[in-house]
Every structure is written in C-alpha cells, then in structure tokens.
Amino acid sequence: MKSNFHKPLVTHMYTADPSVHVFDGKIYIYPSHDLENEGLDDGKGDHFKMVDYHVFSMDDVGAPLVDHGQVLHVKDVPWAESRMWDCDAAGKNGKYYLYFPAHDKNGVFRLGVATSDKPSGPFKAEPNYIPGSYSIDPAIFTDSDNESYMYFGGLWGGQLECWQTGKFVPFGGAAGENGPKGDEPAMGPRYAKLSDDMLSFKHEPKEILILDENGAPIKASDNDRRFFEAPCVYKYTNGKYYMIYSTGDTHFIAYAESESPTGPFTYKGKVLEPVSGWTNHAYITEFKGKWYLFYHDCELSNGVTPLRNLKYTELEISRDGVITTVKP
Ligand code: FUB
Numbered sequence: 001m002k003s004n005f006h007k008p009l010v011t012h013m014y015t016a017d018p019s020v021h022v023f024d025g026k027i028y029i030y031p032s033h034d035l036e037n038e039g040l041d042d043g044k045g046d047h048f049k050m051v052d053y054h055v056f057s058m059d060d061v062g063a064p065l066v067d068h069g070q071v072l073h074v075k076d077v078p079w080a081e082s083r084m085w086d087c088d089a090a091g092k093n094g095k096y097y098l099y100f101p102a103h104d105k106n107g108v109f110r111l112g113v114a115t116s117d118k119p120s121g122p123f124k125a126e127p128n129y130i131p132g133s134y135s136i137d138p139a140i141f142t143d144s145d146n147e148s149y150m151y152f153g154g155l156w157g158g159q160l161e162c163w164q165t166g167k168f169v170p171f172g173g174a175a176g177e178n179g180p181k182g183d184e185p186a187m188g189p190r191y192a193k194l195s196d197d198m199l200s201f202k203h204e205p206k207e208i209l210i211l212d213e214n215g216a217p218i219k220a221s222d223n224d225r226r227f228f229e230a231p232c233v234y235k236y237t238n239g240k241y242y243m244i245y246s247t248g249d250t251h252f253i254a255y256a257e258s259e260s261p262t263g264p265f266t267y268k269g270k271v272l273e274p275v276s277g278w279t280n281h282a283y284i285t286e287f288k289g290k291w292y293l294f295y296h297d298c299e300l301s302n303g304v305t306p307l308r309n310l311k312y313t314e315l316e317i318s319r320d321g322v323i324t325t326v327k328p
Helices: none
Strands: 014-016 020-023 026-029 032-034 052-058 065-073 080-082 088-092 095-104 109-116 139-142 148-152 190-193 229-235 241-246 253-258 265-272 282-287 290-297 309-314
Touching: 020 088, 020 282, 032 052, 065 095, 088 139, 139 229, 148 229, 229 282, 241 265, 241 282, 265 282, 265 290
Parallel strands: 014 309
Antiparallel strands: 014 032, 020 026, 026 052, 052 065, 080 095, 088 095, 095 109, 139 148, 148 190, 229 241, 241 253, 253 265, 282 290, 290 309
16 A cells, blocks of 8 residues: 555645544544634634544555544534644443543633544534543543543643642733743643543542653753643553653654553653644554554645644654654
8 A cells, every 4th residue: 555654644624633543443533623713823822723623534554534524513512612622532332432622611721522423423522521621632541451541731822831729820921931940840741530431530630740861850941851732642562651742842742651651751752853833743553563653744834833734654663662753
C-alpha cells in the first residue's frame, strides 16, 4: 500500500488535535475541526472557532480515509456554549464514548461525554458535564486490568492555571502570567479514573508529576520540557507507561516514562520537533504491531495557526521505549 506519511490526511476540511484508536480492526481518528475565524490571538484561544466533531476511519495504514460526517455539534450539548477543542474516544461495555471539552455557559472549560453504539457515531451528549472536570484536552487510556483513566489539562486558554486552588479563579491579565514561575514546579496534567459506566470520575482529579533525570520536578521556567497541554498516555511493549505532551510556546512534543499510569513520569526526550503553526499536538497508537505518530500542522492553510490539518507517520521506538525524534 502506498505511504501517505507526512501528507495532509484530511483535505476537504481543517482538522487538528488527533486522537486515534483501533476498533474492530480499523483505525478510527477523532480530531477537532477548525473553522475560518476572525478572532484575535489573545493567549486565551479566541482565534479558534470549533463547534463540532467529525470521525474518520481507515481500514489499514495508507488505505482510503472515510469521513463518517458530523457526529456531535455544540448546539446538541445542553451544558455547552462554544469551543469544542481536542476530543478523545473510548470503547467499553459494547459502547463508544466521545470525551470533549467546551466552555460552559459561564465561559469555564468543562469536560463532557457523549455515547454511541458505533465507533463512528453519531454521539449523544449527556445532559451535564462530568462533575469535577475542568480545563481541556481529555485523553483516555485503558490499562490491561481494564481500568480507564482520563488525562487532561492545558495552560493559558486551556485555563489550567485557574484551578491552582482547587476552585475556579478567572484570569486577571494575560493567560501566561498566572501560573507558577521560575524555579517553582511547573503545573502537571491531571488524571482521574473513570467510573465503570465511563460517564463520571471515581475521584477528584489529581496532578501528574513530571520529573527531570535527577528526580526533581521539572521547573516552570524549563519551557522546553515543562507540560503545557495535550497529554496522551500509552503502554509500551516493555510494560512501561509513556506520556506525551506539548510544551506549548516552545512547540515540542515531549515524552516521559513511568512504572505506573498515574506517574510520576520522568522526562525522556522529544517525540516531535515544532511543526508549521503555533500549536503542536500529537497522539501515539499501535496498529498491527507497528507504532504511529499522528500530529497536525498548517500545511494546507500556509501556516495559519487556527486552520490545521492532520498528518501521521510510522514511529521508530526501541525495545526499551526510546523514541527517535520526528522532524517534520
Ligand atoms: O485545538 C485547540 C487547542 O489547540 C487544543 O485543545 C490544544 O491542544 C491545541 O492544539
């Protein structure tokens, strides 16, 4: 089959923030959907216009891509107002679940869930957001013991800084000024175990620690290595857990390793160098014994940040989990 690696995967619309799963032997892709917009980039994400989701599938690597159409729109989510940013999906109990962030009616990011009998949707949203949820970029990982975890969080427009006290405190000035500074530990992504019906959290979200090679928390000033947004966890064939995440304003996808799905994770290196456009966001999935990196850039829009397109490539990972950095 002809390789379509590093080429725009979806060309009839703008797609970003890939999440990828193998269901019934096929590759299912759950991206977010960028629309043209006049909003200003104020560090709070007003320049993104995102109101719905499409699901895509491929029978195999390099096979034609199928667009299953619009599977959820913000107008069909009772609690949500706008900003359907990065989503993820899971399959369990014979059902499929789409997890997504959105601003609620008060402009606060919450995480919702919608269900379907098919991985291709359409999905029906639950009436309320997941109690105790906040911020953006939900990613689901189900471990070999069948326990499912949601990882989430994003700085600046993703509002993670607003939750430092455990309650929502709105930003005063520019989004980037509100987090930890200098030698203070950087903020980590959050995780929560999902209930058996996959519709709620089993406990309040907890922070994931990301450590450096000496076992010290990565510092807030360590912009090349500290967490910014887009966490995604997978378990590799060596039995260890890996979290990848975006470093945000330094535009890397980094990875960190742990003995446990709840961390602490130790920083290991870079998965992906900066791509065209401001955001960098990726997902790693195994399919038929090979590992793939899905990501986005702005090739189709000639570098216009809120108009992104998905791409993917095969990833080189050594037996002990070391990733060869992808240079797009
Ligand atoms: O797509 C909107 C936001 O941009 C996502 O939630 C972030 O991860 C970044 O890709």
